[in-house]
Amino acid sequence: MSLQIRFSLNEGLFLKDPQDSKLGKNIIQHSILLIDEYGFESFTFKKLAEKIGSTEASIYRYFENKHLLLIFLVNWYWEWVSYLIKVNTTNVIDPKMKLKIIIHSFVFAPKDNPGVEYVNESKLHNIVISEGVKAYHTKDVDKDNSKGFFKSYKSLANEVSNVISEINPQFKYPYALATNLFEMSNNHIYFAKHLPRLTDISVNGNNVNEVETMLNYFADKLLS
């Protein structure tokens, strides 16, 4: 019954592809649960090993360190969003409609078809919202970037910027708008939950309708 999705993520991110083995899938599954529960700083390979009844040494055979694991998860998420967008926009020609669907796809990503048994997309989305920026806010960012660790995000931004340029070829900032839509989405969901005075929208439970409305408003207005 379940989709057998398997993303080709940058091979530098892992020592051994975790998508290929039971233990690897376990690492992915429970690292998502634990990072969501403890936060990235308090998450350790030791806790993870205990949780899955394995050992630190075994986990280190898959990931060099927890930072690369985080980048892996974030990439997985963006690949998943790209996949959703691709599926939802096939046969859509109107670029305005496309952008609407794109926005819907990533704001509601975790609600749409949970596709892989060992990935809790909703919690992964929470991780991207709460910890995602830490993937590229490090002193290693240039080194990591040169290894292609952010390719998933960059190619997604590229696709969205193309749609933006289709809507309005004169618009000067298609990349900035594309990334800003993603960043705003994550930021304002986070603000609504934790720092509500920094936003106008509210998120009740996991109802992110207001975020979608806001992003559509911003996009429409900027591209008009």
Add this chain to the structure above:
Amino acid sequence: MSLQIRFSLNEGLFLKDPQDSKLGKNIIQHSILLIDEYGFESFTFKKLAEKIGSTEASIYRYFENKHLLLIFLVNWYWEWVSYLIKVNTTNVIDPKMKLKIIIHSFVFAPKDNPGVEYVNESKLHNIVISEGVKAYHTKDVDKDNSKGFFKSYKSLANEVSNVISEINPQFKYPYALATNLFEMSNNHIYFAKHLPRLTDISVNGNNVNEVETMLNYFADKLLS
């Protein structure tokens, strides 16, 4: 000759106000230099102690941990920006002009009058850009927020949102636009330097003119 600016920061951020003593000022001064140099993760109180010829124990008498020190620095930065905005917008009545000056103030904050001898505003700005998000992306965010640790940022966002509402009282997202201008500024300076495919602008040296132009364009368009 130098301005004797002294910001009243939330007292929960420190055990002893570092602005009150030679050692305290040394801690601030060199923590900025070291965080800028090593990044927040690799920055330790031990390294800082060595650098200023003091001891870990002494630094712990000022700050409970490096995370609170980071929040302190970020707050200091936002107080500094608030101060600049206040100075630059006195006697300006036109809200559109006000917003232009606000944008200019925070994009060029480090270039305008370095005001405090022991704070390198330019490097502090770099820290806010590279590490600032980590101040509130933690599992303690709600606890920290309830202690008022993010008040400086929230009150700045509030002031800017008031100007936005003056320009266009019908605009539905004054807070979101205000915070987005700040976040975009930091993000896209960072992108331009490290992940250029995620933005349209470029930053040559420390020339952030294109960022200012972009933010003005976004603000104008959204509020028209």
Add this chain to the structure above:
DNA sequence: TTATAATGATAGTAATACTATCATAAAAAA
């Protein structure tokens, strides 16, 4: 059935993030 690869078990190390205690120096009060 034997080789090969994957995992587990255990141990060990350097660094981090602290806490505690006591001595000394500097500043303020008497």
Add this chain to the structure above:
DNA sequence: TTTTTTATGATAGTATTACTATCATTATAA
């Protein structure tokens, strides 16, 4: 000035983290 208080320095110690190394065992594939 002398005393008291406060700030800082020096040193030591602990639990945890982020690994690395080695060897044994169990699956899997040849």
